Amino acid sequence: xxxxxxxxxxxxxxxxxxxxxxxxxxxxxxxxxxxxxxxxxxxxxxxxxxxxxxxxxxxxxxxxxxxxxxxxxxxxxxxxxxxxxxxxxxxxxxxxxxxxxxxxxxxxxxxxxxxxxxxxxxxxxxxxxxxxxxxxxxxxxxxxxxxxxxxxxxxxxxxxxxxxxxxxxxxxxxxxxxxxxxxxxxxxxxxxxxxxxxxxxxxxxxxxxxxxxxxxxxxxxxxxxxxxxxxxxxxxxxxxxxxxxxxxxxxxxxxxxxxxxxxxxxxxxxxxxxxxxxxxxxxxxxxxxxxxxxxxxxxxxxxxxxxxxxxxxxxxxxxxxxxxxxxxxxxxxxxxxxxxxxxxxxxxxxx
Amino acid sequence: xxxxxxxxxxxxxxxxxxxxxxxxxxxxxxxxxxxxxxxxxxxxxxxxxxxxxxxxxxxxxxxxxxxxxxxxxxxxxxxxxxxxxxxxxxxxxxxxxxxxxxxxxxxxxxxxxxxxxxxxxxxxxxxxxxxxxxxxxxxxxxxxxxxxxxxxxxxxxxxxxxxxxxxxxxxxxxxxxxxxxxxxxxxxxxxxxxxxxxxxxxxxxxxxxxxxxxxxxxxxxxxxxxxxxxxxxxxxxxxxxxxxxxxxxxxxxxxxxxxxxxxxxxxxxxxxxxxxxxxxxxxxxxxxxxxxxxxxxxxxxxxxxxxxxxxxxxxxxxxxxxxxxxxxxxxxxxxxxxxxxxxxxxxxxxxxxxxxxxxxxxxxxxxxxxxxxxxxxxxxxxxxxxxxxxxxxxxxxxxxxxxxxxxxxxxxxxxxxxxxxxxxxxxxxxxxxxxxxxxxxxxxxxxxxxxxxxxxxxxxxxxxxxxxxxxxxxxxxxxxxxxxxxxxxxxxxxxxxxxxxxxxxxxxxxxxxxxxxxxxxxxxxxxxxxxxxxxxxxxxxxxxxxxxxxxxxxxxxxxxxxxxxxxxxxxxxxxxxxxxxxxxxxxxxxxxxxxxxxxxxxxx
Numbered sequence: 001x002x003x004x005x006x007x008x009x010x011x012x013x014x015x016x017x018x019x020x021x022x023x024x025x026x027x028x029x030x031x032x033x034x035x036x037x038x039x040x041x042x043x044x045x046x047x048x049x050x051x052x053x054x055x056x057x058x059x060x061x062x063x064x065x066x067x068x069x070x071x072x073x074x075x076x077x078x079x080x081x082x083x084x085x086x087x088x089x090x091x092x093x094x095x096x097x098x099x100x101x102x103x104x105x106x107x108x109x110x111x112x113x114x115x116x117x118x119x120x121x122x123x124x125x126x127x128x129x130x131x132x133x134x135x136x137x138x139x140x141x142x143x144x145x146x147x148x149x150x151x152x153x154x155x156x157x158x159x160x161x162x163x164x165x166x167x168x169x170x171x172x173x174x175x176x177x178x179x180x181x182x183x184x185x186x187x188x189x190x191x192x193x194x195x196x197x198x199x200x201x202x203x204x205x206x207x208x209x210x211x212x213x214x215x216x217x218x219x220x221x222x223x224x225x226x227x228x229x230x231x232x233x234x235x236x237x238x239x240x241x242x243x244x245x246x247x248x249x250x251x252x253x254x255x256x257x258x259x260x261x262x263x264x265x266x267x268x269x270x271x272x273x274x275x276x277x278x279x280x281x282x283x284x285x286x287x288x289x290x291x292x293x294x295x296x297x298x299x300x301x302x303x304x305x306x307x308x309x310x311x312x313x314x315x316x317x318x319x320x321x322x323x324x325x326x327x328x329x330x331x332x333x334x335x336x337x338x339x340x341x342x343x344x345x346x347x348x349x350x351x
Numbered sequence: 352x353x354x355x356x357x358x359x360x361x362x363x364x365x366x367x368x369x370x371x372x373x374x375x376x377x378x379x380x381x382x383x384x385x386x387x388x389x390x391x392x393x394x395x396x397x398x399x400x401x402x403x404x405x406x407x408x409x410x411x412x413x414x415x416x417x418x419x420x421x422x423x424x425x426x427x428x429x430x431x432x433x434x435x436x437x438x439x440x441x442x443x444x445x446x447x448x449x450x451x452x453x454x455x456x457x458x459x460x461x462x463x464x465x466x467x468x469x470x471x472x473x474x475x476x477x478x479x480x481x482x483x484x485x486x487x488x489x490x491x492x493x494x495x496x497x498x499x500x501x502x503x504x505x506x507x508x509x510x511x512x513x514x515x516x517x518x519x520x521x522x523x524x525x526x527x528x529x530x531x532x533x534x535x536x537x538x539x540x541x542x543x544x545x546x547x548x549x550x551x552x553x554x555x556x557x558x559x560x561x562x563x564x565x566x567x568x569x570x571x572x573x574x575x576x577x578x579x580x581x582x583x584x585x586x587x588x589x590x591x592x593x594x595x596x597x598x599x600x601x602x603x604x605x606x607x608x609x610x611x612x613x614x615x616x617x618x619x620x621x622x623x624x625x626x627x628x629x630x631x632x633x634x635x636x637x638x639x640x641x642x643x644x645x646x647x648x649x650x651x652x653x654x655x656x657x658x659x660x661x662x663x664x665x666x667x668x669x670x671x672x673x674x675x676x677x678x679x680x681x682x683x684x685x686x687x688x689x690x691x692x693x694x695x696x697x698x699x700x701x702x703x704x705x706x707x708x709x710x711x712x713x714x715x716x717x718x719x720x721x722x723x724x725x726x727x728x729x730x731x732x733x734x735x736x737x738x739x740x741x742x743x744x745x746x747x748x749x750x751x752x753x754x755x756x757x758x759x760x761x762x763x764x765x766x767x768x769x770x771x772x773x774x775x776x777x778x779x780x781x782x783x784x785x786x787x788x789x790x791x792x793x794x795x796x797x798x799x800x801x802x803x804x805x806x807x808x809x810x811x812x813x814x815x816x817x818x819x820x821x822x823x824x825x826x827x828x829x830x831x832x833x834x835x836x837x838x839x840x841x842x843x844x845x846x847x848x849x850x851x852x853x854x855x856x857x858x859x860x861x862x863x864x865x866x867x868x869x870x871x872x873x874x875x876x877x878x879x880x881x882x883x884x885x886x887x888x889x890x891x892x893x894x895x896x897x898x899x900x901x902x903x904x905x906x907x908x909x910x911x912x913x914x915x916x917x918x919x920x921x922x923x924x925x926x927x928x929x930x931x932x933x934x935x936x937x938x939x940x941x942x943x944x945x946x947x948x949x950x951x952x953x954x955x
Contacts, residue, residue: 056793058789078796081787082799085626089622093629096626096627096629097634100632100634101634318614321614321615323611324610324612328636329636329790337573339749340748
């Protein structure tokens with residue numbers, strides 16, 4: 001076998017979540033990515049978020065496309081069904097899976113090559129349909145598996161490892177998702193787990209398509225001087241505009257609730273997200289304000305992070321389609337077949 | 352033409368322009384003949400256009416029940432000045448041409464071997480109706496009235512049909528009946544009615560229905576229990592999803608909440624449609640997509656994925672004329688190779704080959720059972736002729752005892768009792784492993800991937816582990832051979848060295864050609880293929896005949912190549928009979944092809 005099962009290490013006194021599972025129960029097989037890869041930090045944040053939310057692994061589906069990022073669903077929640085699809089087509093598979101069983105908790109992991117080039121159309125349409133999923137883009141600005149070509153998210157002026165300068169404008173998935181009318185759009189950084197875990201929890205709990213663009217430096221091909229997706233660059237240009245704190249339905253809000261700098265967003269299941277804004281003038285519930293803020297700060301080369309747009313009232317694709325609340329996969333055949341009598345009646349009109 | 356020979360045996364062809372509303376008038380005419388008990392079929396020859404280009408509707412009524420096209424036109428209704436010369440030329444000697452004599456026509460007296468009848472349809476309608484659009488529509492209904500007089504079509508039947516159609520709009524019934532009368536009275540007054548080409552009440556069609564294949568296939572999807580449909584609009588498959596939507600609105604609404612017990616997604620493209628179908632099937636729904644050749648090309652990457660990752664999926668390919676955009680509104684059987692081996696790498700896919708809407712209904716249900724039993728993509732190979740034309744078929748029946756074959760699926764209880772579940776392990780030697788649905792049990796979790804995997808479901812780049820899985824897929828392919836619909840043998844009246852292999856929409860032409868050839872002393876056995884991979888009976892049939900004519904509607908003899916490739920048949924025994932101009936194959940093509948071959952052999 002050429003995959004490596006992760007040894008389950010029993011730590012005495014390891015904490016259990018509400019459904020009695022350890023954090024290690026949310027892990028997968030051992031990562032085969034490069035040591036220090038940002039993606040592994042994101043995997044760890046995903047493990048932490050699902051464990052903290054006490055979601056049963058069997059209720060989760062994890063989907064991906066092709067690329068380094070798309071390998072990662074194997075590295076978390078081994079008790080969940082996984083679907084490593086074809087390049088750029090994760091959103092379609094997720095859309096179909098959720099059309100069939102709307103109760104599944106879906107997490108799609110994609111990359112900048114997967115979602116902003118070959119799968120740009122599918123990314124856009126998943127956002128447009130507001131498919132109820134967490135959509136993580138592990139964004140490193142390069143194609144890793146094919147040895148370091150620029151991706152569509154590489155910034156203009158960024159240098160490749162071999163010294164070539166990217167002259168093409170970059171596509172910002174956050175600006176794109178907001179412009180397309182996305183219902184939840186956030187950005188994180190693989191190097192800031194404190195900010196990332198709550199973002200992921202909010203994204204999972206959000207009813208709709210939660211897009212989180214996570215800057216995730218490629219240590220092998222894009223972590224050098226002159227790259228705008230390196231650890232060093234991201235840290236020095238880091239602008240956490242809105243930090244999120246996830247608050248479960250029954251949980252009390254302990255933090256100071258100051259109206260100017262914080263905002264409380266209530267989610268569908270009664271849980272809340274407390275948003276702490278670095279800039280009190282920026283309301284992440286206003287699309288135009290989000291776009292202006294992004295434009296102003298990214299033109300200075302800043303990496304704006306946090307929940308940058310949220311709207312809990314946008315209809316899901318199922319709301320628009322009028323699909324039954326029961327997952328279609330749970331409907332017994334008897335409810336699906338009209339039967340012979342109906343067929344006879346129908347055919348009266350065909351004579 | 353002699354009197355008796357053209358009673359209940361004729362072809363009416365109506366030439367109009369697209370968008371003038373002739374479809375409902377032509378449907379009315381066809382249904383009237385059907386209600387009079389005549390075996391009848393209608394073929395729509397239409398342009399890829401919304402308004403203005405020429406369109407034809409061909410109705411064949413035949414007392415012996417032959418359903419294919421013939422090379423004949425007995426009565427032409429030439430309503431389109433643009434195609435008048437062409438339409439005039441197409442009338443068979445001794446036939447009749449009706450035209451709108453409101454305006455004079457060039458070349459109108461060019462033929463003296465047919466009878467040309469002018470009726471001032473536009474003038475009459477302009478005098479009787481006020482609204483411009485109504486005048487245009489009623490012109491069509493008026494030619495139906497004229498045909499009723501000329502061909503003895505029962506006006507009471509026409510009246511009843513109009514009353515049924517416009518039950519909620521009695522005013523429209525009046526207008527239409529008025530138009531029928533205009534045409535009817537004019538013909539009665541000016542011509543000797545009826546013509547020798549005419550209808551006469553016969554038999555009883557009450558055990559038959561008129562339906563197109565796309566509607567029948569959609570109905571099959573409903574009865575199969577399909578809940579998810581993902582698609583991208585493409586002619587000629589669009590009406591399949593339209594019909595599915597329509598039947599679901601009728602049969603799949605929760606009576607209490609009004610919620611939909613189905614979900615249709617219009618995808619952004621065919622690539623996405625295929626992905627959605629895979630996602631939904633993987634999750635445990637029965638999901639499908641209707642498409643046509645260009646869509647199959649786009650879906651191919653996912654098709655290979657589904658083959659290797661073993662995900663059930665049903666693809667309806669309503670074939671049109673290729674290559675490339677080709678002729679979207681014309682018919683062919685040209686995607687056989689594409690679908691049989693769709694996608695890169697070693698892939699093979701089961702195909703179902705329905706011959707008419709009746710089989711569309713039945714095989715649509717079978718397609719889902721097969722896909723889930725075999726855990727693989729299944730192709731339903733319809734075509735524009737079957738899918739979009741009106742066919743008369745024996746009424747559909749349904750067995751209420753039917754239960755879907757969901758294949759080898761492990762539920763939560765079985766998983767609970769298992770030590771470990773391995774997704775790609777063949778535990779009983781039929782090449783088919785067990786699968787699980789997401790959301791049922793954490794022990795059933797597995798990771799599906801298009802990259803190399805071993806029988807346990809783990810990622811692999813190991814030579815032996817890889818090969819073990821793809822070799823097992825071949826075992827599954829052999830299992831499929833006995834599961835797809837078996838071929839149907841129609842033996843000749845006398846023992847023969849000649850055979851025909853055909854499939855799909857060529858069936859009607861072959862059946863009629865067999866009878867016509869038998870009349871000339873040429874006897875041919877006929878094997879109709881209904882599924883791929885081929886049953887052993889196919890190789891045996893080829894083996895038992897000196898020459899087998901493979902009749903198909905494509906240029907490159909794709910079925911013949913598949914037969915050689917898959918059965919190891921001797922190519923020298925397989926003669927091709929090809930028809931690929933985009934029009935449904937007429938029986939003449941089969942008769943002429945076989946006759947020519949025999950003459951050539953005799954000369955050689």
